[in-house]
Amino acid sequence: MSTITLDHVSRWYRNVVAVNDVSMTIGPGVTGLLGPNGAGKSTLIALMSGFLAPSAGTVTLDGDPLWRNQAVYRTIGLVPEREALFDYLTGRQFVVANAELHGLPDPGAAAQASIALVEMSDAQDRVISTYSKGMRQRIKMASSLVHDPAVLLLDEPFNGMDPRQRMHLMDLLRRMGGEGRTVLFSSHILEEVEQVARQIEVVVAGRHAASGDFGAIRRLMTDRPNRFVLRTSDDRTMASVLLTDPSVRGARLRSEGGIELEASDFGRFSEVLPRLAREHGVRLLEVTPTDESLESVFAYLVSA
Amino acid sequence: MSAVVSPTIARLGARSVFGRRRGVLLFILPLVLVGLAVLVRALVGEDLTATSDTLYGLGLAVIVPLVALLATTGVLAPEIDDGSISYLLAKPISRHTIVVSKLLVAGACVVLFAAVPMLVAGLVMMADEPDIGVAFALGSLAGGLAYCALFALLSVMTRHAVVVGLVYLLIWEGLLGGLLDGVRWLSVTRWAGAIADEVAGDLALVADLGATYAVVATVVVIVLGTWLTGRRLRGFNLTGDE
Numbered sequence: 331m332s333t334i335t336l337d338h339v340s341r342w343y344r345n346v347v348a349v350n351d352v353s354m355t356i357g358p359g360v361t362g363l364l365g366p367n368g369a370g371k372s373t374l375i376a377l378m379s380g381f382l383a384p385s386a387g388t389v390t391l392d393g394d395p396l397w398r399n400q401a402v403y404r405t406i407g408l409v410p411e412r413e414a415l416f417d418y419l420t421g422r423q424f425v426v427a428n429a430e431l432h433g434l435p436d437p438g439a440a441a442q443a444s445i446a447l448v449e450m451s452d453a454q455d456r457v458i459s460t461y462s463k464g465m466r467q468r469i470k471m472a473s474s475l476v477h478d479p480a481v482l483l484l485d486e487p488f489n490g491m492d493p494r495q496r497m498h499l500m501d502l503l504r505r506m507g508g509e510g511r512t513v514l515f516s517s518h519i520l521e522e523v524e525q526v527a528r529q530i531e532v533v534v535a536g537r538h539a540a541s542g543d544f545g546a547i548r549r550l551m552t553d554r555p556n557r558f559v560l561r562t563s564d565d566r567t568m569a570s571v572l573l574t575d576p577s578v579r580g581a582r583l584r585s586e587g588g589i590e591l592e593a594s595d596f597g598r599f600s601e602v603l604p605r606l607a608r609e610h611g612v613r614l615l616e617v618t619p620t621d622e623s624l625e626s627v628f629a630y631l632v633s634a
Numbered sequence: 635m636s637a638v639v640s641p642t643i644a645r646l647g648a649r650s651v652f653g654r655r656r657g658v659l660l661f662i663l664p665l666v667l668v669g670l671a672v673l674v675r676a677l678v679g680e681d682l683t684a685t686s687d688t689l690y691g692l693g694l695a696v697i698v699p700l701v702a703l704l705a706t707t708g709v710l711a712p713e714i715d716d717g718s719i720s721y722l723l724a725k726p727i728s729r730h731t732i733v734v735s736k737l738l739v740a741g742a743c744v745v746l747f748a749a750v751p752m753l754v755a756g757l758v759m760m761a762d763e764p765d766i767g768v769a770f771a772l773g774s775l776a777g778g779l780a781y782c783a784l785f786a787l788l789s790v791m792t793r794h795a796v797v798v799g800l801v802y803l804l805i806w807e808g809l810l811g812g813l814l815d816g817v818r819w820l821s822v823t824r825w826a827g828a829i830a831d832e833v834a835g836d837l838a839l840v841a842d843l844g845a846t847y848a849v850v851a852t853v854v855v856i857v858l859g860t861w862l863t864g865r866r867l868r869g870f871n872l873t874g875d876e
Contacts, residue, residue, distance in 0.1 A: 376871075379724065381723070381724075381870070381871065383869065397869075398868055400723075400726050400868075401726055403724050404726045412716070412717040412718075412720075414718040415718055415721075416646060416721070418650075418653040419646075419649075427646060431642055431643070431721075
């Protein structure tokens, strides 16, 4: 059982702040590091894997500093985001080389076990340059699991995977977490994170915006004013009727047609809208949420 | 892990050097040297001045540093460029072991593609005096290893190691070395010349540069360059694409 602790960690590049005063503890089980692109997720993972020195604060693994401490790699397995591998090797040669570099007593056997775990046994003797994106991701996984690490760090592991590969990797991560390993992966897709992670850490613009299980994060994201654009057969009537209901906070007729609407209680609103339309003989032509993009969700989280 | 050399890293390094198109140049450079030696021998006959001019002007000053540059950057730069060095760094291995293992590969290239061809070229041009070839081979080895250490440091300091290395060779070793006498104190090629001078007896390649100084300076560059490269790798910042 291993724990990574970030204590008031900041990292800046000249005058750009990538990570701003972040404190978090990553313990056993699967943790998802969620945030939009450019939020500082890769910087955080680089800090947690000892590939970047914090400008301020400390990053430790079970109390030991990670920076300039190569002994931590006995405990850590890292799956970097970057695609580059030793393309001229076969998958097996690559994983065996990783096993040798860890000084394992039987590199061949360790590599076989690790390759089997990610279901790459069939393709292991092909040269890596012929691999698909998903296969590269899996052989990277195999190389980082070869020494049976207590901590596994993965930077955007689901990028470029097809749905089947994604399911398989999710399964693998859940299993790793269930075995008591400390697994942390980053993603900018909430659905991805909540399917695997027990604990979610949200980062936005370098700040630690939220932390908790996915239920808590979901609530933070859904119990908020929702904006919609409606197109109906009678905008004026629909707008006035909707304003009488407490779930609607405001409505505005748009000059180009349609209603801009802000609902405060999403659950109630979704129930009330079709009923009121039917009662007043208005046809709903279109209901479009306008702020469902993750960025607006995050923007809300940060200002909350 | 206390081993000074990791066979795995050396093996990967060798494949990295020869697995790329640039590796072909390593075979061409010595061919040019030996080819020219054959030509000189055919045209001039056995001539000490022509031999030492060729082996110094082309061999020590051009072939040796280029072989060292190609081998060292080939073994280090691509992995740093594409980030795959993280697979070596994310291991409980001393950073100095990584550097020494990689430099061993570069050093082997220097022996194979610089020192041995220099010996051959020397023997071709001065068959009666094998000492000349041996002297230049030893000078090449010393100079080549020093260049490797220097270019290794360059590889971990800049992403443009090849260009910076070439500029350094052209401007410092070539242009300024020819114009300013004092540069000999800080010129790897001239140290290599002084070592060859000493071994062969009297070639008069480099004036006023003691062999002892040349040997000490060469060793200092090799040791310091290797150590600084490892130190730099220890604090290697590797970030994602953000």
